[in-house]
Amino acid sequence: MRLVFADHEPHLKPNPRRDHMSGVPELAYSTLDRHGGRVLAPGQVVRTAGQSSPVGTIYRYDRLLVDESVIQNAEARRKLEGAISPTGMSLESQAASVIVAGQGSYRVPVTSAAGDHAAVDAWALIQRLRTGSGESSLPGELLDKVRLEHLMICSKSGPGVGNGEPPVGGSHSFSLGRIPVDMVNPMPSRHSAERRMRVAVLDTGVPPKHPAFDVSDRSEGDDTFVIVDHAFQTKLGEHSDSPAIPLDDPWEGPVHEPTLVGEVASHFGHGTFMTGLLRQMSPDVQVYSLRVVHNDGLAYEHEVIAALHHVADQVEASRNGEAEAVNVDVVVLAMGYVDESPDDEPGGWIGDAVKRLAALGIPVVAAAGNQSSDRPFYPAAFSAHHLPEVAAPILSVGALNPNRHIAMFSNEGPWVTCYATGAGLVSTYPREAKGSRMPDRRARSSYLNRHRESHDPDDFSSGYAVWSGTSFAAPIAAAFLVNAMADAEPGGALDSAAASARAHEALKRLKKQLA
Known part of the structure; x- marks a missing residue:
């Protein structure tokens, strides 16, 4: 077993030539569907005017993470729900859940408003909140407390995603499973x-x-x-x-x-x-x-x-x-x-x-x-x-x-x-x-009670x-x-x-x- 340390202090250095889908794992459609997941591809999503284009990620399209200070404050929650109402979507803040007290954020379901056929999409909802005006506008400090819930993937390597399905994403594996x-x-x-x-x-x-x-x-x-x-x-x-x-x-x-x-x-x-x-x-x-x-x-x-x-x-x-x-x-x-x-x-x-x-x-x-x-x-x-x-x-x-x-x-x-x-x-x-x-070849042993x-x-x-x-x-x-x-x-x-x-x-x- 080997361990080698980098010869520099770790730092973040944006790469302007990096592809916008770089680093997004490949996943089968069925895997995404199983978890209510969606790939955020910059060329296929709405974005707020004047804001930088996003880069690729994977998120849960019908869930948001909302800061606990918003969920626990009736006035802040009312403002957020009021701003969401005109979008055709609804935030079920009464169903917000937190697993461990004090973890900072609540997971909140996003649904289509009653009688409305708007597509539910957490990313689109956040963008619409950023462009709201009048009564539907939200102060920046409140907007910063509403975020996507990312789907995280384990870092094992293998020969693709399996199931015979086309992968969704922008990365590749280079190792035997x-x-x-x-x-x-x-x-x-x-x-x-x-x-x-x-x-x-x-x-x-x-x-x-x-x-x-x-x-x-x-x-x-x-x-x-x-x-x-x-x-x-x-x-x-x-x-x-x-x-x-x-x-x-x-x-x-x-x-x-x-x-x-x-x-x-x-x-x-x-x-x-x-x-x-x-x-x-x-x-x-x-x-x-x-x-x-x-x-x-x-x-x-x-x-x-x-x-x-x-x-x-x-x-x-x-x-x-x-x-x-x-x-x-x-x-x-x-x-x-x-x-x-x-x-x-x-x-x-x-x-x-x-x-x-x-x-x-x-x-x-x-x-x-x-x-x-x-x-x-x-x-x-x-x-x-x-x-x-x-x-x-x-x-x-x-x-x-x-x-x-x-x-x-x-x-x-x-x-x-x-x-x-x-x-x-x-x-x-x-x-x-x-x-x-199955093994490529199989035959009955002539001498032991098992297969070759x-x-x-x-x-x-x-x-x-x-x-x-x-x-x-x-x-x-x-x-x-x-x-x-x-x-x-x-x-x-x-x-x-x-x-x-x-x-x-x-x-x-x-x-x-x-x-």
Whole structure:
């Protein structure tokens, strides 16, 4: 495993020659429809006169994120609803939902007004609000509190979108997808520890049974390699408003794509693979697994924000002496989005959540994306935003091939902090995954009660796979960091300043060792 740091401080540098659809992931029409998603293509959308043309992104067309100060203020809510009324659309602010108190924004449904046949589109609604006049005009400070909800995609690499459907978007993959393998070497021994370093992985979850690691709920207080959070998942399910299956359990199918073909879902096992990399490189940590990504690789911005604030709440509660709270040392994210702002500088609620963790002294390690683009991919690109000196670092991680060259699929740019091995990796995979693809050749054995066959490309009963992506470079970088942090662990509880200092010191030593 390799880790290489960039030789510059991360910064944002707009590329005027960049294609407006650069960095937008390819998705099948059925996948977009499953999540109420739409691609914002600059040449196909309305835009406010005098405003710069947007750049491509993917968003939920019938949802908006609205600042909690608007939802909780009757007068501000009335102004917003009044401005929307003439557009033929309606904002169901009474149905606004927030998963974790204080997460900054509420997710609000957008519908067609009664008896009106106007097409529902959150982007078009925001543009009309910006051009309102008279009673329908809104002050700028209120307009700034109404935004799109982005669909975030996991950064694994594979041979296209599957399902035989045409993709929608502007990027390409340059890597073979996952294939089943067997693991020859045993997992490294896990030693007892009075205080475990803990890594939060926000992804597709892990199966309750796998030979490489044990799993328990955080309420049980067991020293398993993975702990899950049924209470958080239940809350996530209660607030689900998507046609997709709710993420109300730490682990659940479907294993297969929702078609008649029987292919293994494109991102099924994604979080399991990430967890297995940590098990190989940092066997003495504990993984706190929160399921926020669907098995087709998509996550909702609102739910990711909620999970980040939930982790921050747990850290604060643990430091305040609550015995059942989960203290976290590092957060790993493998999903992201490109923002529609032509300046590539979003802030908003997901930025607030990431920066809150950094302010608590918790480093956030995020995948840089797999679109072969230099366009900032968020939240990884928050690494290039200014942070207070007392905050922990935010690391954006690109992918290396085994020969240490940058993987063709990996994003890169001045906002990428480091690169770790992310191609041709072997790690854990759910054993229940078995797809419809068959071996090229198969015959009955003459001597044993089994078949002779060529390699079955989607039978993962071995529990291991080879896969590629910046998704998997991120936990490797996190493992390097958490191991270095563990070496400097002073023991006892840390406040935010001490936790941040520990992270920066570990990062400094890593850079020196790997130079």
